[in-house]
Amino acid sequence: MSSAFHPGNVTPFPSGRTESQTLFDRQELMRIMDLYGRMVSAGHWRDYAIDMGKDAAVFSAFRRSAERPEYRIEKRPALRNRQGMWALIGEAGAVLKRGADLGPVLAPVERKLMKLVEE
Template sequence: MAQLLLLSEYRRDGRRVFFDREDLNHLLGVYSRQVARGIWRDYAIDHRSNMAIFSIFKRSQEQAIFTVTKVLLRGDKEPNYVLLSRNRQIKSSRDLRQVIDVLQRQLTVVER
């Protein structure tokens, strides 16, 4: 026997997090400038239950050199943006532009 479920009750608790148009304009703007300079070559966008991730690659086959994560924690109304490089946190802010400013400064990853 079939059971009737209301979609509003079926949806998961919590909200999914995505980059909006303004976020993507900022991220792709700095990305395109670095591609034109020949520094970055690829990017990826990933979505998880409470975060959206924009990863930047020097080469497609390697791990991301920079990652911008938009995280929405329980109880928060505003997302937090976190800039990571090789799993090290560089900058965290509620304003994406502050995180982008760090990326715009000629950042380079030094290989060890």
């Protein structure tokens, strides 16, 4: 009788992640998802996508799922010592804000949220 399961053998679960992949850490993702949730509550955003590649981790926020993202929040660790590893990129692809810390980079979106809530 042959069995694929052997109690003494432990097979690691494949993570699908490569060592050179850029990721958001828990605090960064919580901060981004908090902003996303508030924009959804304000009726402005409806969808998001996360892409974690070799050079960058990217969070894209969409007004509607069938269009280009309104904003992309990019984390590029290779730029940490130059312009800062965080960037806020607008729908047309222009860098709207860049910096070393996530909070100030998200500030333009936070201001937009305040205007949406006031309306």
